[in-house]
Amino acid sequence: METETIMQGATLLLTFIMFWAIKHLSQQGLTKFRAKHRATLQSQRQLIQATRLLARARSTSKKSQSQSLAKTALTEADDVIAISPDDAAGHIVRALALDLLGQHTAALKSFDTALTYPRLKSLSVGERADALVKRAEMKLAVNRRRRIDSAIEDLEEATRLAAGTDTARILRLLGECYEFKGLNDKAQWASNEASKTQH
Incomplete structure (x- = not known):
């Protein structure tokens, strides 16, 4: 009788531990997925913003305004790269902003980075x-x-x-x-x- 009670207790404890582990691991997985999804959305928003700023910088005739917009686009592109370093788009926008700012060698380096693996796969x-x-x-x-x-x-x-x-x-x-x-x-x-x- 005592052995049976111990076995039932052990089975109950094991069931509880398994239930807790499954619940805990699934919550961790869900949290990681949500965090990754949020980061992806944030990256896409900043990429769109950087692209718009770059388009405005190219279309304006005032050099000071163009340079200011290009610098802001560069900052946005750097933020995109920090979030999604393996996405080529951020590196390409960065290269285009640097080129507009007259930093041609640095722009070429950014293009080189964008056109190498694993970033190349995202294009x-x-x-x-x-x-x-x-x-x-x-x-x-x-x-x-x-x-x-x-x-x-x-x-x-x-x-x-x-x-x-x-x-x-x-x-x-x-x-x-x-x-x-x-x-x-x-x-x-x-x-x-x-x-x-x-x-």
Whole structure:
């Protein structure tokens, strides 16, 4: 009788412990999920805000206002990166803000970060092509002679990724790079392909 009572007590205690553990672990999981969801929403809101600020900075004719808006966009982008470091979008917005502020080398570094794994996985094929083109444009603006080969690599990859869409702009830029390098046959090919995609 005493052994049976002990066994019943142990079974009851074990059941209680299991119930408590399941409840506690599920609450922890739910809390983590809620926290992650809140962080994602916060990140998306700040990314939208940074993008709007950047658009306003580009459209204003007053340099002081443009610089102020770009700095605020940069702060927002940095906050997005702090919340979601593996999302390429924050790094791209950061790069665009830095470029607008005249910090071209730092902007290129941000683009490089955005276009490496694991951040690269967060971009669609089209977004990746756009980012490669923008990075190539920045490379050419910073130092065309030194960075031309790297810019060509970006543009060639962008052309492959954007195949079947409007690639005229990419091909025109690629043609200019080929021409700069003295690759006249390739420059002619790019020019012809750009013309075809426009019709």
